[in-house]
Amino acid sequence: MTNFVPTPTVPAPDIVRCAYMEIVVTDLAKSREFYVDLLGLHVTEEDENAIYLRSLEEFIHHNLVLRKGPIAAVAAFAYRVKSPAEVDAAEAYYKELGCRTERRKEGFTKGIGDSVRVEDPLGFPYEFFYETEHVERLTQRYDLYSAGELVRLDHFNQVTPDVPRGRKYLEDLGFRVSEDIQDSDGVTYAAWMHRKQTVHDTALTGGNGPRMHHVAFATHEKHNIIQICDKMGALRISDRIERGPGRHGVSNAFYLYILDPDSHRIEIYTQDYYTGDPDNPTITWDVHDNQRRDWWGNPVVPSWYTEASLVLDLDGNPQPVIERTDASEMAVTVGADGFSYTRKDDSAAGTDAVGFKLGAQV
Numbered sequence: 001m002t003n004f005v006p007t008p009t010v011p012a013p014d015i016v017r018c019a020y021m022e023i024v025v026t027d028l029a030k031s032r033e034f035y036v037d038l039l040g041l042h043v044t045e046e047d048e049n050a051i052y053l054r055s056l057e058e059f060i061h062h063n064l065v066l067r068k069g070p071i072a073a074v075a076a077f078a079y080r081v082k083s084p085a086e087v088d089a090a091e092a093y094y095k096e097l098g099c100r101t102e103r104r105k106e107g108f109t110k111g112i113g114d115s116v117r118v119e120d121p122l123g124f125p126y127e128f129f130y131e132t133e134h135v136e137r138l139t140q141r142y143d144l145y146s147a148g149e150l151v152r153l154d155h156f157n158q159v160t161p162d163v164p165r166g167r168k169y170l171e172d173l174g175f176r177v178s179e180d181i182q183d184s185d186g187v188t189y190a191a192w193m194h195r196k197q198t199v200h201d202t203a204l205t206g207g208n209g210p211r212m213h214h215v216a217f218a219t220h221e222k223h224n225i226i227q228i229c230d231k232m233g234a235l236r237i238s239d240r241i242e243r244g245p246g247r248h249g250v251s252n253a254f255y256l257y258i259l260d261p262d263s264h265r266i267e268i269y270t271q272d273y274y275t276g277d278p279d280n281p282t283i284t285w286d287v288h289d290n291q292r293r294d295w296w297g298n299p300v301v302p303s304w305y306t307e308a309s310l311v312l313d314l315d316g317n318p319q320p321v322i323e324r325t326d327a328s329e330m331a332v333t334v335g336a337d338g339f340s341y342t343r344k345d346d347s348a349a350g351t352d353a354v355g356f357k358l359g360a361q362v
């Protein structure tokens with residue numbers, strides 16, 4: 001039985017979008033090679049302890065902070081709110097939830113002003129800020145545009161053992177669900193949740209957590225993603241391509257998952273869809289639908305379901321990982337041929353279904 005997070009009586013902060021992630025890396029030079037030399041993220045500022053990176057179209061100080069530290073982990077999932085007063089609202093909201101909060105008028109990172117960080121009810125380090133230094137938006141700097149250019153931060157993905165609990169908490173916080181994955185018993189395996197008008201700002205994936213599953217950057221087109229694959233092949237680091245490229249069922253996006261030197265997972269993502277209307281329909285996928293995670297029906301590698309990054313508490317220590325007790329998506333779908341389908345109505349018919357289709361084409 002899910003122990004739901006209570007709904008606070010004070011208003012939720014008005015969140016605009018996912019804005020940046022701060023990750024701890026163990027070798028700053030190696031991480032710089034990956035994020036700057038390979039992926040082409042733009043350096044706003046750097047020193048011996050940290051590198052502040054942004055995507056081509058970004059005008060706030062950064063979308064990613066690489067901070068040198070002893071344990072690879074995530075220090076913050078940061079959201080921009082609509083006004084300075086909304087930082088106060090976030091602080092009051094989490095205080096009422098009984099969560100630990102820390103407010104810093106000078107910000108937690110360079111380029112960001114008044115912010116609050118919290119240990120949220122799911123154990124994730126969330127940050128809320130409005131004030132930020134504006135930097136040059138490189139949109140028309142085609143002289144800098146690479147063949148695999150990353151143009152925007154798109155979303156976070158979080159692993160949590162109790163997805164319904166996380167979903168209700170994030171809905172209270174003002175997120176709306178664009179898509180989810182369930183089974184016929186009503187077990188929810190994943191949910192995609194948004195504030196900006198795309199499929200998501202963050203997603204919840206069921207598994208041992210709290211952990212960070214991935215952070216995703218968008219490209220303009222599919223061919224930009226293919227170029228990243230070709231470049232990784234040329235550099236003889238194809239073993240860092242974990243999954244894809246492919247087309248997602250959920251979100252419709254074209255995708256690629258790659259692993260940084262500390263095995264933090266990065267998704268490269270493009271071509272999802274508009275979700276801004278108040279009555280945008282939620283799409284529910286069956287956990288046995290082979291096309292939910294990959295539209296072409298390619299299997300998902302087991303590591304994608306089991307591996308993820310630790311997250312830190314506000315003292316910088318890793319949060320303990322709690323095991324998921326509900327059925328895991330991997331357990332019910334990987335290798336479970338008898339329980340998955342491509343055409344639902346024909347799922348029991350096997351080759352007959354293919355025969356029918358071929359016959360119908362004649």
Ligand SMILES: [Fe+2]
Nearest residue numbers: 157214216267
């Ligand atoms: Fe994603």
